[in-house]
Amino acid sequence: MKQTVSRSASMKRLAVALTSVLLLLAAFATHQANAAGVDFTAKAKAAGLSSAQSASLQENVDRYLAALGGTQVAPNVIDLGGRSTVFVAVPGEVHPRDLSNGTLADPCAGGGADPYYFCAYSGIDWTGTSIAMYTCKTYTIPYAGNGSWDNNQSAGTKARMYNPSGTLIYTTPGARSYDDVGSWSPVHTVRNC
Numbered sequence: 001m002k003q004t005v006s007r008s009a010s011m012k013r014l015a016v017a018l019t020s021v022l023l024l025l026a027a028f029a030t031h032q033a034n035a036a037g038v039d040f041t042a043k044a045k046a047a048g049l050s051s052a053q054s055a056s057l058q059e060n061v062d063r064y065l066a067a068l069g070g071t072q073v074a075p076n077v078i079d080l081g082g083r084s085t086v087f088v089a090v091p092g093e094v095h096p097r098d099l100s101n102g103t104l105a106d107p108c109a110g111g112g113a114d115p116y117y118f119c120a121y122s123g124i125d126w127t128g129t130s131i132a133m134y135t136c137k138t139y140t141i142p143y144a145g146n147g148s149w150d151n152n153q154s155a156g157t158k159a160r161m162y163n164p165s166g167t168l169i170y171t172t173p174g175a176r177s178y179d180d181v182g183s184w185s186p187v188h189t190v191r192n193c
Contacts, residue, residue, distance in 0.1 A: 026129040044075035047099045049090065056091040064088060064129070074100035085133035092128045107132045111180070113152035118192040121148045124181045136193035138162075143184035147151050150178040157193055164188040 040061070044054035054075070061072055070080040076099045078086040087096035087106045096106055108119035108130035122128035122143045133139050141161075149172070151159055156174035163169050163186050170187075172179075 038072075039074055042076045044099055044103070047075060047097075047101075049075075049099075053090055053092075057088065060091060060129070061088050064142055068140055074104055077104050080139075083133075084136050085132045086129065087132065088129045089122070089127075094123070095122055096130065106130065107134070108150070113150040116153055117150075118175075118190070119150045120149075120184075120190060122145060122184075124148050126150060126180065133190070133192040136191075138189050138191045140189055141184055141187050143187075145183065145185060146181060147184045148180045148182060149190075151175045151192075153193065159193070160191045161187045162189045162191070 041054045041058050041157060044057055045051065049057065061076065061078065064070075064078055064086055065072060068078065068080060068086065070078040070131055073079045076088040076090065076096055078088070078097045085104070085107075086156070087108065089096045095109065098104070098106070107114035107117045108121065110127070112121040112128045113132075116134060118133040118137070119126070120132070120133065120141060120143070124146050126148050128147070129143075131141070149159075151157070151172050151174075153159075153175040154182065155176075158174050159172045160168055161170040161172075165188075
């Protein structure tokens with residue numbers, strides 16, 4: 001006896017199969033982002049964060065990894081292939097903490113960019129998560145809403161901001177320049193040089 005499968009049942013099976021594939025890809029991407037198999041949540045707890053803070057921090061790091069790629073190298077630090085570093089603030093805190101045991105310096109700490117860096121901050125007044133841009137490249141901006149930036153690159157260097165369609169929407173004044181309150185909402189990428 002031939003069994004017939006309704007179109008709706010076939011679509012459900014396809015949806016389940018696609019969901020399974022997407023979950024496997026997400027798991028693979030997380031594994032790739034932390035290929036060393038380090039338990040960064042445990043390292044965050046060892047650095048003094050509570051279990052809730054550690055879990056929340058890791059969720060934020062995972063979100064940034066999904067948006068930007070890169071490799072997690074400390075509980076709150078993502079290396080973007082040697083060209084940039086993301087320092088993720090512990091949820092509820094104004095600035096990223098050093099959770100790397102002093103092995104990684106944040107060039108965006110202290111209320112502004114170190115020399116030769118362009119820093120993009122998720123919060124106003126140079127607060128929140130920061131992306132430290134050093135190498136001349138185009139960087140994805142995973143922020144929305146109000147934030148800030150500091151351009152302390154070589155004298156006169158201008159950064160350019162582009163919307164999702166790649167249209168130039170703003171060119172910064174030459175270094176040293178900054179904006180302590182602006183909106184990242186229209187910005188999709190920044191070319192720091």
